[in-house]
Structures are given as structure tokens and as C-alpha cells.
Amino acid sequence: MRKCAVSVEIRMSDPVSISWLPDSVLLEVLSFLSVRDLIRSGRVCKRWKRMISDKTLWKHVNLTPYKLNSKIMWHFVRHWLRTSLQTLKLKGLLHSVKKQEYLTPAILQEMAKRFSCLENLHLEQTSLHSISYDCFPSTLKTLELSQCEIPMVWFNASSNQSRSLPKLENLMLNNVSSFSNHHLETVCSQSVLKTLFLSGTYRVTDIGIQKSLLFLKGLQHLKLQSCNITDIALHLIGCHLKCLQTLALTNISMTDAGLACLSSIKTLEKLWLEYSIHLSSDSIIAVCVTLPALNFLCLNGIFEGHGSIDEIKKKLPNCKVTC
Incomplete structure (x- = not known):
């Protein structure tokens, strides 16, 4: 119905x-x-x-429209949020004049006790310098950080834990400027990720991708936007990530040679090649025709105003091509 x-x-x-x-x-x-x-x-x-x-009204809660401090957060945790809570979205005051902390280790520990169903946590404009990675509820499957600050040594498990978030499957970071190769390798080594989105993490380079791929054999969804990577990373992705279903590459320094490395990912269903101005239509066609499962291709910002899109659509009749 x-x-x-x-x-x-x-x-x-x-x-x-x-x-x-x-x-x-x-x-x-x-x-x-x-x-x-x-x-x-x-x-x-x-x-x-x-x-x-x-x-049922409190399974998915979005508190990002509200200005929070630790006192308000305690009130929500103790009096309003229910044990059925699955998704929680929070926004801090990182870029405001009053940089009040709304998350504390004590609040996170209380959340871990009360909300055994909490799986998805989204934090925006939040400073995590005073919060250890160990403090987050171990039930989390999805962690999303947007415009947050993290210390140089983070994602590390304590000495008595092999994994801080043993159930973590999805990690999304948007404009977390301090996120580096070390962070990437550490979190990947402690988790069995299925989804990894990195946007605006310019400290991530080919070396970070190389060291992390050893732990990402089962990765299904990968997004790399405005990361400092080259064709080398694409070669490694093509060699190691054989289970990828979606791959988004936006504003990445890659050429036809790097794109050709993706032809070995036969499970790929959706591909974004946005603002990759050095790619040719012939190379895109040559790679995409070798991907039997491909049903969506985004070429935003590449061939605007040219007839190349029509040629690509003609060569890929079973794939939706957008620009």
C-alpha cells in the first residue's frame, strides 16, 4: 500500500x-x-x-537544532530519552563564542548504561579533546563526525580492550581536519568496517590508504572526497577491495591510468567520478563496460556542455548516467 x-x-x-x-x-x-x-x-x-x-517516538532523536550544554544533556538522558533509543544526533558550539562542552565522559557512560539499543551516533561541531574513544557506547554501529575536533591520539583502545567499539561498521567523517593517516589505520585495525566516508580529510594520503586496506577486505561502501590521494591509492583500492558495491571519488587527483585500476572490482554497482577533470570519456567507457553490476554512474563536473555524455550513455545502456 x-x-x-x-x-x-x-x-x-x-x-x-x-x-x-x-x-x-x-x-x-x-x-x-x-x-x-x-x-x-x-x-x-x-x-x-x-x-x-x-x-517508538524516541528511537531516532535529532537534537542538532538546539544549543546544548552538559546540564541540558543530563536532563535529556535522565528524563526524556528512552531505552529504545537507536539514533542520536547532537550539535555542539565549537564555532561559537561560548564553547560550552555538552558531552562529558560521565554522560557517555550513563548513555552506555541506559541505551542498550543505541547504534547510530552523529556529532556535529563538537570538541572531543577531553573525551576518550573508550567512553563511547560499545553498541555503536555507526559513528558520524562532522566539523569536529579530535586529538592527535584517538581511536586507540585502552590496554584492557582489544577494540573500543567492537560493533562499529560505518564510519563517516566530514571536515574533521585533524583526521590523519594514523587515525585511519588505527580505527580500521580495530573495526570490521562496511562503510567508510571521508570528506574534507586532507591529511589522508596514499600512505594512509595503503596501510588501512589490509583491514578493509569486507568494505562495501567507500567515499573519498577532497582527500590528498592519487592514482596510487586507486591502484590499491582495485587490488584489495573486491567487495565494493559503491565508490564515490570527488575532487580527487586521478588520471585515466588510475581509473583503469577500478576495472577489477566486479561487484561495483554505483560509481561517482565528480570533478575529475583529467579523465577522458574513452577511459570511462573502457572501465565501465567491464563492470557487469554497474547500474549508476555520476559524472558531475566533468563533461559539462560537451557531447561526451551522450556517447557514454550510448555505450552503457543498462547504466543510469548523470552529470
């Missing part, structure tokens, strides 16, 4: 206007409210308060 989008205006001061809705439908309506509105809705009437306490 196809879901239809329905626009509903909720007047929290007048619960009678939608009191006729059954619990299942009201719960669906409440799921579209922000965290702030959910909390306010709990004050409307007893029925709404009971509905707001439903665990």
Missing part, C-alpha cells in the same frame, strides 16, 4: 480537535513533531502525555 502525505495542523492548545483519532494514527502524527514540540505536547492532556512516552 502506497503511503500518502497528509498535511495536519496540530493545535497543541486544543487537543480536542484531533481527539477523535485512534492511538495508532495519533502516534503517527506525533512522530512528525520535533523534540521541542513533543515535550510541549506532553503538557496538553493525560492522553497526549501517555502517547509522548511511547518508545
Whole structure:
């Protein structure tokens, strides 16, 4: 059954206007409210308060619109967030005048005790200098850091742990400027990653890719954007990552020779080659026709205003080509 989008205006001061809705439908309506509105809705009437306490409303929580400090964070952890919490998105004040810390080792330890289902943690504009990697809940499968600061020695497990995050499968970093080759090698050696996204991590070079690939045999999704890598890294990727399903290469210094190395990844289904101005249409065609599973190709910023795209589309009839 196809879901239809329905626009509903909720007047929290007048619960009678939608009191006729059954619990299942009201719960669906409440799921579209922000965290702030959910909390306010709990004050409307007893029925709404009971509905707001439903665990399904608190599986995926986004707190990035709000300015947080440690006191507010403690209040959320103790009084609002439920044990069913699976995804949590947080934003700090790293680039503001008041650089208040909202995450502390004590808060993370309390989260680890209370939220046994927490699998996805997204941190934005957060300083992690005072927080050890060991403090994060061991249940995490996805860790995403955007515009965060990390110390030079991070991702290291303590002496009594072989792995700090034993279940970590997905690691995404966006504009984490201090992330280096050492960080990459360390986290890859301690995790069995399926997804690795590195965007704006200019300290990552061919050497870091080389040392990390030994631990990434099962990697399925790889994104490298604005990293300091060359054809050497592409050669290594083609040799070692035989399970890749998606590969995104954006603003990377590569040539036709490096692209040719990807022809050995027969499992590749989706490929992004964005802003790689040194690639030729003949080379792209030569590589893509050897990839039997390829069904999507993005060439954004390469052949704008040229007829090469039409030729590529003609040679790849079973692949959606965008630019």
C-alpha cells in the first residue's frame, strides 16, 4: 500500500480537535513533531502525555537544532530519552563564542548504561579533546563526525580492550581536519568496517590508504572526497577491495591510468567520478563496460556542455548516467 502525505495542523492548545483519532494514527502524527514540540505536547492532556512516552517516538532523536550544554544533556538522558533509543544526533558550539562542552565522559557512560539499543551516533561541531574513544557506547554501529575536533591520539583502545567499539561498521567523517593517516589505520585495525566516508580529510594520503586496506577486505561502501590521494591509492583500492558495491571519488587527483585500476572490482554497482577533470570519456567507457553490476554512474563536473555524455550513455545502456 502506497503511503500518502497528509498535511495536519496540530493545535497543541486544543487537543480536542484531533481527539477523535485512534492511538495508532495519533502516534503517527506525533512522530512528525520535533523534540521541542513533543515535550510541549506532553503538557496538553493525560492522553497526549501517555502517547509522548511511547518508545517508538524516541528511537531516532535529532537534537542538532538546539544549543546544548552538559546540564541540558543530563536532563535529556535522565528524563526524556528512552531505552529504545537507536539514533542520536547532537550539535555542539565549537564555532561559537561560548564553547560550552555538552558531552562529558560521565554522560557517555550513563548513555552506555541506559541505551542498550543505541547504534547510530552523529556529532556535529563538537570538541572531543577531553573525551576518550573508550567512553563511547560499545553498541555503536555507526559513528558520524562532522566539523569536529579530535586529538592527535584517538581511536586507540585502552590496554584492557582489544577494540573500543567492537560493533562499529560505518564510519563517516566530514571536515574533521585533524583526521590523519594514523587515525585511519588505527580505527580500521580495530573495526570490521562496511562503510567508510571521508570528506574534507586532507591529511589522508596514499600512505594512509595503503596501510588501512589490509583491514578493509569486507568494505562495501567507500567515499573519498577532497582527500590528498592519487592514482596510487586507486591502484590499491582495485587490488584489495573486491567487495565494493559503491565508490564515490570527488575532487580527487586521478588520471585515466588510475581509473583503469577500478576495472577489477566486479561487484561495483554505483560509481561517482565528480570533478575529475583529467579523465577522458574513452577511459570511462573502457572501465565501465567491464563492470557487469554497474547500474549508476555520476559524472558531475566533468563533461559539462560537451557531447561526451551522450556517447557514454550510448555505450552503457543498462547504466543510469548523470552529470
